[in-house]
Every structure is written in structure tokens, then in C-alpha cells.
Amino acid sequence: SKSIGGNSFHFFNTYMDRQGHNYIAVVTDLRNALKEGEFELYFQPQIDLLTQKIIGAEALIRWNHPKKGLIFPDSFIPQAEKSGLIVEIGEWVLQSSCTSCKSFIELGFSEFSIAVNVSSQQLKRNNFAQTVHSALKNSNLPAKHLELEMTESLLIDNSLELKQTVTYLSDLGVSFSIDDFGTGYSNLSYLQEFEIEVLKIDRTFVKDIEHNPKNKALVTAIIQMAKGLSLRTVAEGVESQEVASLLKALHCDSGQGYYWAKALPEKEFIAFSKKCSTT
Numbered sequence: 001s002k003s004i005g006g007n008s009f010h011f012f013n014t015y016m017d018r019q020g021h022n023y024i025a026v027v028t029d030l031r032n033a034l035k036e037g038e039f040e041l042y043f044q045p046q047i048d049l050l051t052q053k054i055i056g057a058e059a060l061i062r063w064n065h066p067k068k069g070l071i072f073p074d075s076f077i078p079q080a081e082k083s084g085l086i087v088e089i090g091e092w093v094l095q096s097s098c099t100s101c102k103s104f105i106e107l108g109f110s111e112f113s114i115a116v117n118v119s120s121q122q123l124k125r126n127n128f129a130q131t132v133h134s135a136l137k138n139s140n141l142p143a144k145h146l147e148l149e150m151t152e153s154l155l156i157d158n159s160l161e162l163k164q165t166v167t168y169l170s171d172l173g174v175s176f177s178i179d180d181f182g183t184g185y186s187n188l189s190y191l192q193e194f195e196i197e198v199l200k201i202d203r204t205f206v207k208d209i210e211h212n213p214k215n216k217a218l219v220t221a222i223i224q225m226a227k228g229l230s231l232r233t234v235a236e237g238v239e240s241q242e243v244a245s246l247l248k249a250l251h252c253d254s255g256q257g258y259y260w261a262k263a264l265p266e267k268e269f270i271a272f273s274k275k276c277s278t279t
């Protein structure tokens, strides 16, 4: 996202290069953004590599700053995490994602799920399961349409509470995916411990598989392992037809990336999906 994050880079400089009260300024600004409704969800389609149909979308947060314009998450999620505001922002993301997904389903996207990024602080809150449950109830969204993305580092801390939260939500019908798979820890025992359904192969491995034999070997191995464990695979950062075809040949289940679409505002996402289903 660096190439398209011009605004956010500027924002990052202004706030973070001069330490101290600039961090406080951004946190104040974030708190205000929540109150004023300046956050917006964009949706990036996830495509089934066999059928070329849209099977879901990842919800990605954007900040429409009144003065600074569109700001990308890499420029404010770290500050939101540090300040703890990620918990409230995360609740907003969950609720809005469920509401949007419900409206997509009403538009006829039947086999569709929404993937929501969850930060470690959010998941470790003891009322997280309740927060998810409320978001589903408030939006009237059946749990099977919701997928929660977690990073490996989160599951390394394999506490009883965390296991209970994941089990409770899985029993409700919510599914879990591992985000940025392969970039975290080498100890994979958490795959046995937790009810995981999806591995999202990180884009650093995916982006040049057609030229880089080591990355191709890694992606092949990840897909094989996932098959052995009955996990679905989603390749991130698919930017070309060549990569998409190669992934399909390697039996990866689905993909996400600029080759199909970047993350789109809700209206544009709906238009894109309609266009896809008629061509």
C-alpha cells in the first residue's frame, strides 16, 4: 500500500517524526474520528480460483480525515493499538462489517463471507466473544458469513481464555483465518490447538512466484500442508494473471489482489460484484 498511500505517508511524518505530543495529537484525532464517524470500510473481493466467482471480501478500514484526506490503516492502526483505542475502533469495524455483509446477502450474494481483521488487544479482551455475538445479532447476520482474521503471533500465546473464545465463536459458526501466514512463527502447533479454517498466504511469498523458485516452493508447501490439514487457502497480493493461473495450478483455493480489484468503497464494491457475476 506504500505506492498508493501518499497521504498517509505525509500524515505519518507530521505526527510521528516529532515524538511526544504528536502521538497525543493523533490519539486525540482518532478519538474524535470515532465520534464524528470519519472511518469507512472498503471491501476487497476474494475470488474462487476455479470458478472465478466472488466468494467474499476483506473489510479494510480507511480514515476520511477532514483536513488530510484519505488515510490508510498502516498510518493509524499502530497508534490505535498503542493507545488501546483499537478496541473501540475494532468494535465499530465488526459492527459495520456485519451490517454491510447482511446487505450484500440481501442483494443476492448468497455464498459470501466477510473477513474482518482482529487485533490482539481486541481478541484478548474478555468480552470479545460477546462483542462479536452482539454485532451478529444487531445486524441479523448468520454467523457462518463472518470470518475473523488473526495473526500467528496472537495464537502463540495459547492461553485457556483465548482457546475458549475461539471455541465459543467457532461453535456459533464463525470461522477463523490466519493472516499473513508464513511471516510469523515457525512453531505451527497452534494449528492443532485452535479451530482454524483458512490460511491466508502472505503477499511477500505470492507476489513473484512465477520468477522466484524459492517463493514458489514455499507457496507450494503451504498449500500442500493446508490440504493435509483440511484448511482453505487464500493467496494475498495477486497482481497478475500469471500469478493467478499458477496459484490455480498449485491448487490454491482463492485469491485476493489488485489483479481483480483493490479495496473498494461499498457502492463500488457492489457494482464490481454485479459486473463479475454477469460476465
Ligand code: C2E
Residues within 6 Å of the ligand: 001, 044, 059, 060, 061, 072, 073, 074, 077, 086, 090, 093, 117, 118, 119, 179, 180, 203, 236, 237, 238, 239, 256, 257, 258, 259, 262, 263
Ligand atoms: P492486511 O490484513 O495484510 O491487508 C492486506 C493489505 O494489502 C491491504 O492494505 C490491501 O489493500 C493490500 N493489498 C491488497 N491486494 C494487494 C495487492 O495485490 N498488492 C499489494 N501490494 N497490496 C495489496 P491496507 O488496506 O492498507 O491495510 C493494511 C493493514 O492494516 C492490513 O493488512 C491490516 O493488518 C490492517 N488493517 C486494515 N483494516 C483493519 C481493521 O479494520 N482492523 C485492524 N485491526 N487492522 C486493519
Ligand code: CA
Residues within 6 Å of the ligand: 058, 117, 149, 179
Ligand atoms: Ca487481513
Ligand code: CA
Residues within 6 Å of the ligand: 179, 180, 200, 202, 236
Ligand atoms: Ca494479510
Ligand code: CA
Residues within 6 Å of the ligand: 180
Ligand atoms: Ca499484511
